[in-house]
Amino acid sequence: MVLRILMPFLTGSPRVTGKRPLFCIILGNTMISTVAGISGAGPTPEKTLLTPNLDAELVMNGRITSMPIKPNTPTGCPTPASITRAMMELTGITPIFINAGLKNPLAVPHIDAIGQAANDPRSGDAVPSARQLVSHGKIIGKMLSQAGDLLVLGECVPGGTTTALCVLRALGYPATVSSSYAQNPVSQKEAICREALRGILSEKVTDPEEIIKRVGDPMIAVAAGIGLGYTGTLVLAGGTQMLAVCAVIKGMNGRIPSVSTTVFVRDDSSANVQELAAMLGVSMYYVDPGFGKLGHEGLARYCHGEVKEGTGAGGAMFLAAVMGYSPEEIQKKIFETVSGYS
């Protein structure tokens, strides 16, 4: 008991009372993920583009059948999608995927927001259809409002912390963002951001939709739209990328959602998650799944800064906890699930 008080499973005392929860994951690509060194979410820079597609298969079906690969990161950790899959099995929830803009076709049924993969923001507009995507996000938010009173909304966008950095900085926040790498490629991200933001700064662009268009990604556009259109309790599941979504919603005078993520993101000293959340007025819920003590080497490496979060993993564990599953049930299910894949 003393241990549980010192290290609670869930920090942030959520007053989440939804009786009809939905769990959605927005998928998107940005060509930034194909720049060598930026994203650890795939075996090669080019193959990071496929990660959302493979994650969706795993979370929906419990296996990847479109390619002969295992759901492990290049360094051998279980992917966050396998944690999300474990929580879907535990809770019996059918996840809903939203294609905000992907390079490759999805193999599982999904909501199509009719977007495209983002361009590299250094070579022209990143998301030319940003305004339409926000508006499509609002429609999807209305659809989902009819469908449930609690929405936990995750994301999978390789390279997305770099676009989040661009959007947050463009909106005036002194952000530093997290990374799926244990060693965050901070100076490379900063260099991209500096170059991408040149036009925005010289033209003094402040409109959030214009900022997404210039330097964002399709997930940020669709998630912001959902935030503006959804009428129930919205919990964004993710780290600094979801804080960028909150910043856009705030800039458009919307109701600020809560954000749920892992302690691994909170404790990333290369990012200023807690400071940003406070500036934005976002209630944060941090999940500590105790991966260091489960006897699984790959999961333990999350505690040393690898992977950290992704594909709604933090939010899926958060949802299981607020639905009443105990930390022990959650940990047991994750251990069994990822062991089955190794």
Added chain:
Amino acid sequence: MVLRILMPFLTGSPRVTGKRPLFCIILGNTMISTVAGISGAGPTPEKTLLTPNLDAELVMNGRITSMPIKPNTPTGCPTPASITRAMMELTGITPIFINAGLKNPLAVPHIDAIGQAANDPRSGDAVPSARQLVSHGKIIGKMLSQAGDLLVLGECVPGGTTTALCVLRALGYPATVSSSYAQNPVSQKEAICREALRGILSEKVTDPEEIIKRVGDPMIAVAAGIGLGYTGTLVLAGGTQMLAVCAVIKGMNGRIPSVSTTVFVRDDSSANVQELAAMLGVSMYYVDPGFGKLGHEGLARYCHGEVKEGTGAGGAMFLAAVMGYSPEEIQKKIFETVSGYS
């Protein structure tokens, strides 16, 4: 009052008790609609392929912006989609579109079941991925089960009564199907059906999924899957096409849904809707919107056998009625909406 008893707005005493209704429309294409004379759902045979896309725009946004056209049929009647749009405005429901397999990209956000337009069943398999589409339909049914306890599910498939005829006949039902034309091109449909069913009859194929694969359309596959996966109260919105879906669900030992449509379909003497429904054990709910007395020439022509139904129009009026809107409110809203488009 006597008039209301003699000519009720809704026939079939529905015991529909859902508190969280959803309204979905499945969109699909079959190349059969491009055969001259088969489908009245478009200005030319080739352009019938676009009708589901334009209907979705109209129902979702209240206007068609992707092309400079009005929502009227080639003979000048208001399209059934404009009736469905009126009911969305009246009830405040956000419709959910499901792309089962379209030739052209949709302009509105939707659920993608990852199918393709059906081939002409006389020249090879109509729906090669039928089994996968049924399975995707089941997943979508599970998603929608979380989202509501009453699902009214319409369709828009130009040429779909011909594929429905093929599927019903292949399953052994003595079906005759309805038409959007006042003069049903019965002998042409029969000729296509005879040719399409040759292989099925000689090989004695009875498996419903194999029958969809050979001669059906993607809507029938996805709707049947939803019927098998959805756990709440399911009301299919449409005429003979939805009875084909019921026949498939029955053949796969699923729970038979109810069907809601207009009296114009029931009263189509070229089709045997009531007989088929009785054979299948389907509860039918017929809506009589009293179009003859609204003072609108185009709507009045529905009473003389034009258009009859489509894009969930019958089901949308049914849903408004079970939600408590009066026949007068429903008629007034339809009159105002279609007058705004003419």
